[in-house]
Amino acid sequence: WRKLFPNEGIRHAAAFHAIAEHPDAYLGWLTMNGKVFSVRERSPFKKDYPTHKLSSGKAYRKLARQWGEILAREHLRGAQALNRGKAAPFANAVCQRLEGREEQFIGVVATLAKAYADCVTQDYQVFMEHFQANDTAL
Known part of the structure; x- marks a missing residue:
């Protein structure tokens, strides 16, 4: 794993290229102060999903199921891209x-999601602190 992907930025870029139908032209990574950050363009036309409008656990579970199905489909697309058009071995291995x-x-996914959210929050704080400390405009 580490031979193929010396850092998480490289792994993220390779995975995103495999999953995306039309990968971001600016997709990549950068190293700043010894830390690696994934980089990609965020469309100015893309809005955040209005999760503040969800008022019940049932609505959140429905949304999570829909996003999970989308993510699973994209992982199959990535498996096809990485395995010469064959996603079945990947899908079968996951199901087994x-x-x-x-x-x-479900417990593992919930734990990973929380840890990932914490990591993204920390990365953003480090990124902002770097620019504030260096008085650099974004």
Whole structure:
């Protein structure tokens, strides 16, 4: 794994290129103060999903299910891109590993999602502190 991807920025860029139908032309990574950051363009036309309008656990679960299905489809697209057009071996391997362990998988996904959210928040703080400390305009 580390031989293929010396840092998480390289891994992220490779994965995003495999998953995306039309990958971002600016997709990549940068190293700043010894830390690696993934970089991609955010469309000025893209708005955040209005999660503040969701008022119940049921609505959040429905949204999470929809996003999960989209993410699963994109991972299959990535598997096809990386395996000469064949996604079945990847899908079969995932299904075999999860059989009878669905609740455990849900717990792992929830834990990873929380850790990822914390990491993104920390990365943003480090990024902003760098520019504030150097009095650099964004």
